[in-house]
Amino acid sequence: MTDAYLPIIAEITDTRLETTPGDRMVKTIRVQKDGKAPFAHKPGQCAMLSFFGKGESMISIAGPPNGQYMEFSILLQGNVTSGIQSLEKGEKIGIRGPYGNNFPVDDWKGKHIVIVGGGIGIAPLRSIYGHVLRHREDYAGLTIFYGARDSASLVYRQEFMDILKDGKADVRLSIDRAEPGWKGFVGFVVANLAEAKPSSVNAVAITCGPPIHINLTLQKLKLLGFTDDQVFTTLERKMKCGFGKCGRCNLGHIYTCTKGPVFSLTELKKLPPEGLPDM
Amino acid sequence: MSPIRISVEGLERIFGGLKDHRVLLPSGSGKKGEYIELTVAGRLPRECGDHTKPSAPPKNIIFPANETLLSYKLNIDGSIEVAQPEIGITKTILFGTPPCDSASFRVLDAALTKDIPEPFYTKRRENFGVIGMACSRAGKSCFCRSVGLSPVSEAGADLMAYPDGDDFIIKNVSGRLDMLWTLIEKSGEMVSEEAFEPVRARFDIPVENYKFSAERLVDAIEKRFTDPYWTEFSSRCVSCGICTYLCPTCHCFDILDVETDERSGTRVRTQDTCQFPEFTGETSAHNPRKERYTRQRQRVLHKFLYFFRNHGMMMCTGCGRCIRYCPVDINIAEGVMKLGGTQ
Numbered sequence: 001m002t003d004a005y006l007p008i009i010a011e012i013t014d015t016r017l018e019t020t021p022g023d024r025m026v027k028t029i030r031v032q033k034d035g036k037a038p039f040a041h042k043p044g045q046c047a048m049l050s051f052f053g054k055g056e057s058m059i060s061i062a063g064p065p066n067g068q069y070m071e072f073s074i075l076l077q078g079n080v081t082s083g084i085q086s087l088e089k090g091e092k093i094g095i096r097g098p099y100g101n102n103f104p105v106d107d108w109k110g111k112h113i114v115i116v117g118g119g120i121g122i123a124p125l126r127s128i129y130g131h132v133l134r135h136r137e138d139y140a141g142l143t144i145f146y147g148a149r150d151s152a153s154l155v156y157r158q159e160f161m162d163i164l165k166d167g168k169a170d171v172r173l174s175i176d177r178a179e180p181g182w183k184g185f186v187g188f189v190v191a192n193l194a195e196a197k198p199s200s201v202n203a204v205a206i207t208c209g210p211p212i213h214i215n216l217t218l219q220k221l222k223l224l225g226f227t228d229d230q231v232f233t234t235l236e237r238k239m240k241c242g243f244g245k246c247g248r249c250n251l252g253h254i255y256t257c258t259k260g261p262v263f264s265l266t267e268l269k270k271l272p273p274e275g276l277p278d279m
Numbered sequence: 280m281s282p283i284r285i286s287v288e289g290l291e292r293i294f295g296g297l298k299d300h301r302v303l304l305p306s307g308s309g310k311k312g313e314y315i316e317l318t319v320a321g322r323l324p325r326e327c328g329d330h331t332k333p334s335a336p337p338k339n340i341i342f343p344a345n346e347t348l349l350s351y352k353l354n355i356d357g358s359i360e361v362a363q364p365e366i367g368i369t370k371t372i373l374f375g376t377p378p379c380d381s382a383s384f385r386v387l388d389a390a391l392t393k394d395i396p397e398p399f400y401t402k403r404r405e406n407f408g409v410i411g412m413a414c415s416r417a418g419k420s421c422f423c424r425s426v427g428l429s430p431v432s433e434a435g436a437d438l439m440a441y442p443d444g445d446d447f448i449i450k451n452v453s454g455r456l457d458m459l460w461t462l463i464e465k466s467g468e469m470v471s472e473e474a475f476e477p478v479r480a481r482f483d484i485p486v487e488n489y490k491f492s493a494e495r496l497v498d499a500i501e502k503r504f505t506d507p508y509w510t511e512f513s514s515r516c517v518s519c520g521i522c523t524y525l526c527p528t529c530h531c532f533d534i535l536d537v538e539t540d541e542r543s544g545t546r547v548r549t550q551d552t553c554q555f556p557e558f559t560g561e562t563s564a565h566n567p568r569k570e571r572y573t574r575q576r577q578r579v580l581h582k583f584l585y586f587f588r589n590h591g592m593m594m595c596t597g598c599g600r601c602i603r604y605c606p607v608d609i610n611i612a613e614g615v616m617k618l619g620g621t622q
Contacts, residue, residue, distance in 0.1 A: 248559050253584070253588040
């Protein structure tokens, strides 16, 4: 019982730089404990990662459970994330979790899944499309809208190319400004969404990204006929304990670390509009 | 179980003979007030009221402001050692606690021991008992009756002492302090309910300040989330956090690493406050409670709406510390009355 704060010491068994190096670079780390995933989790759940000496950060687990490993895609932001980014393959890391609720992927069986990701917001969504791709026959379809400022900032770029090649999903990548050689969409993700006009019939849309991305996406999904029950997001909040005690990640009476971070738009609209996207 | 009449000296003898317990008493109000240890052959307070209530709330006795959660060592070979400290436990009895402070433990229990419990508080709580005392004097910041408590409420108390001349009449409230209760039963005499009632009634005094209905407030306050009054309520606030640090029920905390050297250090839990912008400020610069009024609103709503939703009780015991010690006279009771709690 006394180990609620105690991280498991796990090993980093792989790292990938997802973007070009720089002050907003993204690095994916693969974490294992004795050759397996440190613990079981569900799509959309988070884990608290330790960089000892600097502290902990709550990071969403980037991918569905596979029993073998967990991956985290870390955006360079502060002390902890820069510490974690400095870790190399073979080094140790502290991890505790899993925390929070999950995307209701089983309830979505038979539906068309529409992913609308912006920037690093694609990381938590990877747990959904990863799950859907693995159980593709359970779902009516999968469309992924994903964009970043420029092509070098697109996370999981090669992975998306491979998905496209397999033909298991409709992947629509975008970058904000034109670049020589870029064959995808140019403009904001929401403009890409507006042009493609995915049907809301028997569909659910899940969005994550910077606040402006979520704002615009919610407005556009509404115009496309998506009801509040058909729209989901996952929220970022400062978290310290992860188990509903430290008191800071609340939205009204709900602690995001235990009853979130995944919310349908219907659920969000019942909560006080504090620091939320315009709905 | 009938109440027991025991002389003050009789109870002092019992406490004096407790080998493995410490007994803590309120030292009196004022800025230097805290709960201090009863010395051997020490005297017990014979009354309790706003004038005996320490400025420091009793929460810190089992939920200290700073606490080491773990220590870590980064070895040269790349391995990491993490060790948990022993939870320092001293069996503790709090005596003479005013009902507002006793009730704070009912709140903290609800906040910290459910679902995944806060391990350090929960462990210490098992070895911690509260002997409340009926309150004979309400201060001008007191408003216990508005939050469902009173000078004779027994919420959070394990035993309850009612002063009566040179005696206490003691009621067994929770059954948690059976060992002590047995000693009290042996040294004292049973009192009939008929004889006890007039003693109890003597303390059932009115509290005239800030009369509002916390229950009615719940419905009213929810509709006023975007009310312009929040700005007025918090306009003088200097975000010092005293209202939360001295609050017997506020329990929010931060966790941070303290490096001893490059290869070792500790991770500590430390008292935090919703009044600081950093409390919710994310590294990305997004902050859901950037404005000062949003932080005071969080304090009030956590106490009178959110906590009630989650636990069926108010996260406020009406002790009045936040009113008395606020450097700019922000008054939560006046605030909630304006926000719809007026009777």
